[in-house]
Amino acid sequence: MTFGAWNMRTLLDRDENVCPERKTAIVARELLRYDVDVAALSETHLAEEGELVEHGAGYTFFWKGLDASKPRRSGVGFTIKNRLVKQLQECPIHISDRVTTLRLHIDNDKYLNVIGAYAPTLDKSDDIKDQFYEELAKCIESVGPGELILLLGDFNARDVRDYDAWPKVLGNHGVGCMNSNGHLLxxxxxxxxxxxxxxxRLPAKYKNTWMHPRSKH
Structure with a gap:
């Protein structure tokens, strides 16, 4: 199976958008082009909790966001191929608008727990960051013994190349200098x-997922 993570910036369709198609349709078609089976979505900005099927490209969207009455700057979810959705033993379980989980049956008694996350940005308060990592830690702790974990998402983090300080966690193929979110991760x-x-070991263009709009770093 092929897994991916995608920060959407937004999945909201607005009247003023120049795009003639639903954003979910565009996303589904792009995932099909890369033959991604399961993608963890972050910063969807969608309200409440819902499910939507894109029959054309063959994907189902599951999401969790804040109440429609609240400003929405977060939101998480999964996009899963429809043929896999039919085989799911359990639907995704949404912990919050920043953490969601998907338990996949792999073989016999083996399970893979895919956790999708969207971490607070650097400008958020320590309380908000602590709450996020507490939710994430509880989610990981709830995984059964012997079951696999795949943690995907946007952690708004930058990790250092000092792999000697983080043995068995950090490899020697990182980029840049650590920020506070990187230390938390x-x-x-x-x-x-x-x-x-x-x-x-990946090509340099695959080691970063975001570029500063002004400095281009």
Missing amino acids: LSLCAQFKLATSTMF
Whole structure:
């Protein structure tokens, strides 16, 4: 199976948008082009909790957001191929507008727990960040012994290349200098013995997912 993570910026369709199609239809078609089976979505901005099927490209969207009456700057969810949705033993379980989970039956008694997350940005208060990581930690702790964990999403984090300081967590293929969100993420990974993507050797263009609009860093 192929997994991915995508920060949508928004999945909201507005009248003033110049795009003639639903955003979910565009996203589904792009996921099909890359043959992604399951994608963890973040910053969807969709309200409440819902489900939507895009029959054309063959994907189902599941999401969790804040109440429609509240400003929405977060939101998480999953996009799953329709053929896989039919085989699901359990639907996604949404912890909050920042954490969601999907338990997949792999083989016999083996399960993979896919956790989708959208971490608070650097400008958010420590209380908001602490709440997010508490939710995430409880979610990981709830995974049954022997079951696999795949943590996906946008952590608004930058990790350092000092892999000697974070053995078995941080690889030597990172980029840049650590920010405070990076320290929180690595602390969580160290606590639960999770390896980060810096363990894998990738081309430079795949090591970063965001560029500063002014400085271009």
